[in-house]
Amino acid sequence: MSATLAGPALLHDPAFNRGSAFAAADRARLGIEGFLPPVADTLETQVARVHVQLGTLDNDLQKYLLLSDLQARNETLFYAVLMSDPAVFMPLVYTPTVGEACQKFDHVLRAARGMYLPITAKGRLKELLANWPQKDVRFIVVTDGERILGLGDLGVNGMGIPVGKLALYTVCAGVPPELTLPITLDVGTNTATLLEDPLYLGLRQHRVRGADYDAFIEEFVSAIMELYPKCCLQWEDFANINAVPILARYRDQTCTYNDDIQGTAAVAVAGIYGALRISGQKLTDQTFLFLGGGSAATGIAELISQAMVLEGATIEEARARNWLFDVNGLMVKSRTDIAGFQAPFAHDHAPLTSFVDAIKQIKPTGIVGVSTVPKLFNQAVIEAMAEINDRPIIFPYSNPTSRSECTAEEAYKWSGGRAIFASGSPFPPVTLGDKTFVPGQGNNVYIFPAMGMAVLATEATRVTEDMFIVAAQAVAEQVTQEDLDRGLIYPPQHDIRTASLHVAARVAERIFDNGLARVPRPDDIAAHIEALAYLPVYPAV
Known part of the structure; x- marks a missing residue:
């Protein structure tokens, strides 16, 4: 800390401000005696107070603003609050x-x-x-x-x-x-x-x-x-x-990457790995139809293709199992509006302008929504998927919730409870008859923070495609059988830190294996990462 940071200025520095948690002796030493109520708080009490404050607000934007103000005022307390219940606070921030x-x-x-x-x-x-x-x-x-x-x-x-x-x-x-x-x-x-x-x-x-x-x-x-x-x-x-x-x-x-292209792709592939644990099928036997033909769709399709190659397919065979459908219909080779990055997924087929017809003819095992247009996975779409698949994979990934291609309730109801579902935004549990389904959220949060920690721990010079496949595998392998039985194909978000550090360790191993690290390889990569990880503890002043 700067030697000049004391007095009222200290209370306006979010990195060092403790607010009401400054001890009495520190207040005198730092020249802030009298600026705070006389009783010194603990960090735990401060977190509880913020929970109470949030509980008085009646909409999420107000809660977002309260948390934003907290981040600008007391950074340690901000992170302590978020880490107290990540599943609750991630949708707010x-x-x-x-x-x-x-x-x-x-x-x-x-x-x-x-x-x-x-x-x-x-x-x-x-x-x-x-x-x-x-x-x-x-x-x-x-x-x-x-x-x-x-x-x-x-x-x-x-x-x-x-x-x-x-x-x-x-x-x-x-x-x-x-x-x-x-x-x-x-x-x-x-x-x-x-x-x-x-x-x-x-x-x-x-x-x-x-x-x-x-x-x-x-x-x-x-x-x-x-x-x-x-x-x-x-x-x-x-x-x-x-x-x-x-x-x-x-x-x-x-050292760079695009989260919309590569992070989205990795979380989708992680969801597919989880879905296949439910259906018992092989990745190379899957066919995917994407609603949307932009960079997110092609990024997911390409990473799926690369993952299929690791399981024995040629890249041509793998790409042939990934199809795109955009505002002008099925992307086929005869179209004249195909961009270069879309070309690997434009196949020989008659033109189609109906998504339901595309499902009936291509017979995908999974549909992935990255259109940003809500409600396009309608009843006819879900029923068509359920008719040709015992366990259809339904992934409406568009964000925010208002843009989702369908809701969890719609997917489960229209498929007779057989859909393997994940969405980009969170949906509450759905009860059909005597069974309750817990929808998975295919949120990039399972990927990009872990990628960041892996890069930090290794000082990686590059971010490569195979690192995202490793990340997807590491996410999927943490889903328990109990989770799968409830329809959940991603690790529970309340334990996101444990999941992320596991993914980071797996990715860091690949970075070291590929010779992309700028630091020596530690004997225990997981312990090395754990030691680097930030914890919300007030810094010394």
């Missing part, structure tokens, strides 16, 4: 509540967090980034706000996503918060309501495209690599037209 928070961001903004880099600062990005006080940044989550969850172009209002994701790095896998930096790149917005809103805080211009955009990204990546050479850069909620080429351009240059 991330999906689905963060979606509403981003939509209203410029109307509810309290304390600023992270860094905003506007394209008007092009040529000075390194100078701006150098203003960040922490000089050893290991993790950056960055967005340009164009495709926030399933909500579209929210401009700088998308900052809630990097902030929320990095909080989960800490809550779920113990990545120390001081090593993280949320960033929003402001290149404008094409959303008219934002441009016309007097409270909007971003650049009032339409989005920059083409060479100027690419040069801006190049300058940003170069500045990050120079200032923070051990940093892992996570791209988040970029539109397909930028997400795919950015990942392709930089994945072999630096």
Whole structure:
């Protein structure tokens, strides 16, 4: 701690502020005597008080704002609260509540967090980034706000996503918060309501495209690599037209990945591994039909294909078992609107414009919704899947809840309780007759925090595709038979930290095996990771 940090300034530093938990002797020594109620709290009592405060609020956005204020005031207490019950608090600080928070961001903004880099600062990005006080940044989550969850172009209002994701790095896998930096790149917005809103805080211009955009990204990546050479850069909620080429351009240059493409793919593959434990089938015998043909769909399809290759299929055979269906129908080779990244999954078939007809002709064992359009997995769709499969795999992954392709209740009811279900946003348990089903949430939170901890523990130089397959396997192997019997195909979120540290250890092993680590391999990788993991304990002052 800085020698000058004392007195009232100490109470306004979220990293060192203890609030009412400052001991009496410390208050006198630090010059804050009289600024606090006389009785010193414990951290546990403070956590209980926050629980009481949250209990008085009647909607999740208010709870999100209370927690955001807490993070800006007392970081240790913020993480202690979240870690006290991750299953309860993750939906408040991330999906689905963060979606509403981003939509209203410029109307509810309290304390600023992270860094905003506007394209008007092009040529000075390194100078701006150098203003960040922490000089050893290991993790950056960055967005340009164009495709926030399933909500579209929210401009700088998308900052809630990097902030929320990095909080989960800490809550779920113990990545120390001081090593993280949320960033929003402001290149404008094409959303008219934002441009016309007097409270909007971003650049009032339409989005920059083409060479100027690419040069801006190049300058940003170069500045990050120079200032923070051990940093892992996570791209988040970029539109397909930028997400795919950015990942392709930089994945072999630096330690980077796109969570929407690779994290989503890994959690989907983890869910499939779990589903196959219920159905008793082989991965190479599965056929998947995706509702949506963007980067999330192709990312999942490609990782499934790579996982099938590990089980004996050729890459051509594996890709032939993954089909895409978008707004223009089934992606077939005769279509003229197929992008390069979609081409491996455009197959020879007659054109189809009905999703139900595609199910009846292709006969998939699983359908995956990444369309961001709600209710497209309707009764006819679910019944068609149930007619051709004893245990149909139904994964409506679009976020937030308002964008989900179907609800858990709909999937279970229309399939006669036979669906193997997981969704992107949480749904409550469903009771049909005398059986209660616990819906799984295919949330990237099972993947990206663990990936972050694995990178931290190894100082990895790259993030590779096989690391995501290992992560998927590590998630699935933690699901117990009792969980499977209830229809749950992901580990329970209340024990997400244990699950994440297990995944991190497995991924770290692969990093060491692949020679991508910058630190010596420890004798006990799991113990090494456990020792690095952050715990919410007040730092010395």
